[in-house]
Amino acid sequence: MESPSSLSLWPAFLPLPAFDPFLGFALALVFTALVGEVLARRATLPRVSGYALAGLLLGPLVTGWFSAVELERYRGLVDLALALLLFELGLRLDLRWFRANPWLLVASAAEAALAFLLSLGALLAFGMDWSPALLLAAIALGTSPAVVMRVTAELRAEGQVTSRLLALCALNVAYSVILFTLLLNLSRGAAGAGWLQALWQPFYLVAGSLLVALLVAGAFTLLRRLFNPASEQGVVVIFGLLLGALAILAMLKLPPLLAPLLAGVLVKLRDPRPQLWARHFGSLGGVLVVALFMFSGAALYIGHFGTALLLSAAVVVARSLGKLGGVLACGRASGLSTAKSVALGLALLPLSGVALLLAYEAQLADPALGAQVLPVVACLVAVFGVLGPVVTQRALIHVQENRKGEEA
């Protein structure tokens, strides 16, 4: 006689269900979206803070719903989400503004340089080696474009602080990616990979990205004559265009960050008309954004604590001082009141997806170096990814640049 089995009621003609990892991802997505929504409604916090928080909860640190391996599986989604946001950010950057107000470029250089130097100093003071410290400082000088875009969109923010926030963010992302690539290759050059190779790489990054950006911008301009970008077909066309660009970038072994940003800038330079299609990106773009922030939160795991905690605390302080100091120093000259300069400095604090992608790149290039860089970046992203959006949101509300939500 056969032993009774719990499965005896299962019809024999059906195959046994195997757990599909995609189901785990789908459930996580639902949970993340819910956390963002609850925080936004109950505590009027930015949704992206909730997404990042949910990521922390789902990640290896708390529940372990996700492991680092699984994160890699959905890397394509993260890249596409970032590419969309960076393209949109580029579209909002009008280079003609810098000609009318060159002090903005000075402010940008000052905040980025101070954030870099102070972070570097703090890391060296706490005993980190030069190579990882330089890479970390290059990552720390950037601002999260994803957070800045989402928080300003959620508030429908407009005004001097908002437009400068977006402009400085676009610039410091570009600095961060280029400087990081340069430093990573220099450190490998120093380790014997060849100096010529080390210097060629950043040049290749800029020139290659510019070339792809020109292609995307040209294609977008042509397609815009045929499609209304705000229509459903238009959105599909833009998604397709950026997916194509990502594929080309992957073939050329170029990071997916710089080219979409440059493409947006080129489109705006050639055609200053308002580009309002992005607000119609709708549900598909929304899913990507939720996934992006979920992953940024999930990068932290317990092995990251220890020295990384202390180092990242030092960078949190140094980087905040650098951004605030740089913006404040040039505030008056660039035509911004002191109160608004403080708000701008604070609004520039978020750090998120781009920082993590760069850290993963360091790990790919040199696992030993990555082991030093990644834990600190994960801690930084946990702090600046969850709290940073709140600071940006409050700063913009304080200077009354939100068109939606509460009055300060």
Next chain:
Amino acid sequence: MSLQAFSASRALSIGVELELQLVNTHDYDLVGAAEDLLRLVALGDKPGEIKPEMTDSMIEVSTGVCDNYGMLLEQLVGLRDTVAEAARKLNIGICGGGTHPFQDWGERRIVDRPRFHHLSDLYGYLAKQFTVFGQHVHVGCPGADVALYLLHGLSRYIPHLIALSAASPFVQGHDTGFQSARLNSVFAFPLSGRAPFVETWNDFGAYFEKMTGTGVVASMKDFYWDIRPKPEFGTVEVRVMDTPLSLERAAAITAYIQALARYLVVERPIQPAEDDYLVYTFNRFQACRFGYAGTYVDPETHWHCPIADEIDASLTRIEQHAIELGVDPVLGRLRQAVREGRNGAAWLRERHAAEGNLPEVVMAQCTRWMEGEVV
């Protein structure tokens, strides 16, 4: 409280105030940038003034007292260039037009000044809805009684001035069907409309004392009339115009008012009467709704004709005065515009038909205002 004395000013001197829109260059909605802009503008020794207005996406530029059209245009160009340069530093746009075509009035913010907070407390949402943009023209008067004569005389030309300046067909994202929808926002105020029919400063003083006695008004500033006397400047102030889309049109309308004023004061062609005002609101409505094509009813003969024809006839009537003031070429171009049906509202509707969306219309408005047009 009694009315202040009317300080005489040079007859037929002119001055202009223009309320201007501040917009962002991303989606071309209004943007709260008045404080930033005012911090940056430096007029230096250029004449005129740049001031905040009720909500933080408006500014007002005003000329000093000008003797003639040439001086006025020069001052306006100086003001325009100053604010345009500051605007470029802030990456914002400045434009004319009586309304912003798609702003949401609920998103406006009251400027942090005691007077604006007081008005906001008093009028509630009307204060935020008052984010509309007008041109005010002052005409100098040698005495108070002349000023009141001029006030009643000019009130016959309100439809003309509305049709010439009309530049507010769109409100809150929709075509209102009006050429000047801005004036509908002004009518909401309890003390808007026409001034009382009094012909001497003494009678006006008596009226003013009765009104202040009711506690309804505290000063002349509380009257939102279409035309009002401005005793501290010694002027009559015409307030019905939308801010035109170009500075050149604003200057031309001022020249037209100056020539009308000269005609009225020198020739004394009419005998003002309370009954003149029987057709006043009808005429004004026709001008707001239909512009040049509206019906004009003559207050004396009750003859009906299109407003365009009456503007044309008025330009003929005042031709000699225009020549004396040296503005006949300017008024000649204005007459041509009337014959071709060109005004701000028509241009805005054309742009909207061509671009298919309102943000791009505002972008074109900014270019037109900031870069000017050939006179």
